[in-house]
Amino acid sequence: MSAIHLQNLVKKFGDFTALKTMDLAIADGEFMALLGPSGCGKSTTMNMIAGMEEPTGGRILFGERDMAGVPMGRRGVGFVFQNYAIFTHMTVRQNLAYGPRMRGAAKAEIDRRVGAIAEMLQLTPLLDRKADRLSVNILQRVAIGRSAIMEPAIFLLDEPLSNVDAAFRAVMRTELKQLQRQFRQTMVYVTHDQLEAMTMADRIAVMDHGVLQQVGTPLEVYNDPANVFVARFIGAPGMNLLKGRPAESDRGLIVDLGPLGITPLLPGELAAALRGARGDVLYGFRPEQALLVPDGQGLAMRVSFVERIGARTIVHLGQGEAAVKTVFDNDVGLAIGDVAVVAPAASSVRIFDAATGLAMKAG
Amino acid sequence: MADIVFRNVTKRYGGTLAVDDASFTVNDNEFFCFFGPPLSGKSTILRLVLGLETPDSGDILIGGKLVNTLSPAGRNVAMVFQNLALFPHMSALDNVRFPLVERGVAEAEIGTRVADVAAKLHIGHILHKPPAQLSGGERQRVAIARALVRDPNAYLMDDPISALDARLREETRVELKRIQRELGKTLIYVTHDQEEAMSVADRIAILEHGRIRQIGAPAEIYDRPASTYVARLLGSPMMNILKSARGEGGVEAAEGTIRIADKTAPADAVEIGLRPEDIKVRPWVDGGRADGASSRPARVFEVEPLGGYTVVTLEAGQARLKALLRGQPDIRPDAMVAISCEPARVHYFGQSGGALAR
Amino acid sequence: MSAVTGTISEDAPTLEDDGKTVQARPAPRDEAARLGFRLTLPAQVLVLFISAFPLLMQLYISVTDLSPLSGLGWWNAWSLWNSFANYTDLAADARFWSALKRTAIVMIVCVPAEFLLGLALATLFADDFPGKRIFYSILLMPMMVVPAVAGYMFFMLFQSGGPVNDILSSLTGSPVTIAWLSDPTLALIAVMVADIWQWTPLMFLILLAGLVGVPEDQIKAATLLGANPWQRFVTIVLPKMKTIIIIALAIRVIENFKIFDTLYIMTGGGPGVATETISVYIYKLTTQDLIWGYVAAIALAILIVLSIVAVFAMKRMARARQVPA
Structure with a gap:
């Protein structure tokens, strides 16, 4: 019942297309993140699921049921707003009781349900507090509790952590994830922060400019990005992409990166995928998957900047126009001005068509 | 100037x-x-x-x-x-x-x-x-x-x-x-x-x-x-700080779940600090003996993949601690693992939270 | 949920937790405040004098029999001291009490009517509809009309041969010749209609400002939780507008109490004293009866009544402000 199907979903605002034919199936009980930069269409998608906006075309199904024409109050979705939209003129108790009260539940019934949900969310001692001066994690719990009391099959969350201090976000992330485990609802989570999506979601739908770019588990989108946008957007730092041209060497296929030299030998299946290709490609690898190799076996580049951030050291390398970031452990021992020779682990190399931006894969 | x-x-x-x-x-x-x-x-x-x-x-x-x-x-x-x-x-x-x-x-x-x-x-x-x-x-x-x-x-x-x-x-x-x-x-x-x-x-x-x-x-x-306050402020995930006590052959924390074989540990330490990246996590095999006596069992509570790294939340005794592992290790929730930490990587803190010299 | 133990207060210590206080020297902020007070003292004295002087003058005159006929300047009125006769007369002045009652009736009818109409219009205008801007301009026009002109307009409308009767005639099909402004009850109604016509726009404007200030997310949240439009209005919109509603009502109660110009041009307080409000009564006492000492006593009595209303309203506002929307 609480699976969500978006079929050919389109949304236009006048001449502007906010969402271009989106197809997405979200399974019952799944935690799906809609991830992308601002203006990518993720919030529009969410608002249409909630019924706050009418699709211009396509269908939204909850289970088998078409949601066209079903008003937002009748869709049975819980919605957590970016600013939580807590009723500040009420107490925590009144906030939690709001839904059942509006549906005319009996007083005893309301008390029982509020008591249960408050207990679950550890809000019991705060029930009679006015809701206007609570800390942000309490507000988040009230917002979730207020929706959860209606026992919605679907929970929608609109960037709930974007107003939270960086230092506190980790705590809130853990809390949210545990709540989802408790309620086991289908959750759709909108965010522009790839870290949030990676750490919380079962699957991520990456969006850009109103177009769904890729859907997959966090590791799928990290390891096998469908295109250049996903490759750059996922990961911190994003994937390194170097422009070059496939070429045969005496031992097999390599990518000729011009002044940077040639890459190590491409692994078999990638080489097979590239054989027929014409034109420029982008040679991609993750900063964390770069290794320091002996001279002549990788790309020699000068260290332009070194950031040591806690457990890891980000080494920025540059040679002419080309720039690469690599992430090492702190004992890497590179300083600005050094020349480093790096090569990606063979299995981590990804190739993209420079013209279309799409990943090139075997078969 | x-x-x-x-x-x-x-x-x-x-x-x-x-x-x-x-x-x-x-x-x-x-x-x-x-x-x-x-x-x-x-x-x-x-x-x-x-x-x-x-x-x-x-x-x-x-x-x-x-x-x-x-x-x-x-x-x-x-x-x-x-x-x-x-x-x-x-x-x-x-x-x-x-x-x-x-x-x-x-x-x-x-x-x-x-x-x-x-x-x-x-x-x-x-x-x-x-x-x-x-x-x-x-x-x-x-x-x-x-x-x-x-x-x-x-x-x-x-x-x-x-x-x-x-x-x-x-x-x-x-x-x-x-x-x-x-x-x-x-x-x-x-x-x-x-x-x-x-x-x-x-x-x-x-x-x-x-x-x-x-x-x-x-x-x-x-x-x-210099103190637990400073230690918590820098680093993500933040440093694990656990109550500790002297035990046989070193320092024990998390109800003995973590054992630091450090004979030179300061005597007045009441807490130890472990950076998530310093915690070694291995599969728990046969009572962990294969890894040496310092490894102790912990249960995996949560796994958060970041791509290049993986944050693993572990339950050890009554304590929860986070380990930061490189790459994408094959670890699932509820698995039993062996955790250990090199003595040289351990931070010791005294009664008032100040760091102690070794 | 056992990990949900870290609260924000642990992670974000505040200076207040510090517990350290200052004893020795006063903080510079206080010094600055004191200097500021000294610098503005002359201006404050002037303001105090300007607002207090007329009051004290009224108080002084109100215990005398001052009249232009006495030929004395007001500062010499002490020779006409009549102990508190003006106040005892006032207590027994049936015309005063009936004017007060009439003023109250006008207020009790007009202010709620303006409020409800204004609220209804504001609710309407909070959403978009075609031609909104034009309607908006038209709606605000009565407020711009000079009250004397409005009085003249309604004087003409309510003539027995005027447009109001014309419309009624064509509606009923037989000639209607109601003498609106000559009938004691109908004249009062006509006066109230004019007041409502002129001041509903102000109420509308203030309430609209309050209405668009209600956080849209909270209204959406209520909708998603299943509240119907009426429930949303009662549980979210009205409570959020409490402060602005109190302000709007206070403004109109105080203004309406002073109703004069429109009314005086329409009826002159008549027929007889049928539409005589406090302001009209005072006007007549001052310009026709020429008993200034008595007028001063009435003026002070009214000021006290209005002050009580204002203080009550301000207290409510202060309390409402402690709960920001």
């Missing part, structure tokens, strides 16, 4: 101590960062340097000169505000020119100085645009250019890139560092983002309740935090 010295500076607002007996020296050409939670006194220190506040006691020296009562204009210290405060009705060029025009600098000189600063910040091509048409990073650079054009002794920045999104912040902080290097000017920087502080700063001062708790290079503070 534009070193900035605070000697026992105290500043109160009514009954609250905003800055409490602060002493530090910011060296000439240094990128110096103040870091701490909200209301820890970061912004008050900036205001004291700028001259917007006068200290209740103590001395402030800029370039060797006592400036306690000197007006902001007399200090020649520039400020880049959090909201950048660009004038929206002026072009970027007019924004940058503004401080010079205001001071009645000759037109020819304005031209050369603006061109100079624009070249340094790579904004020559966007100077004709109004701020509204610039990207976040460009606006940032225009605001810096406006601060620098009058050739200040030092400049201050109050959380200047917090409004940018994560990806842009990563790039802008590197850019800021490069600019500061090239300009060779003293920069005092305030941020609430620990990654940013560690990335850009030559040295960091950690603040708590208006008191300076530790000053040092980022790596120094990260590797040798």
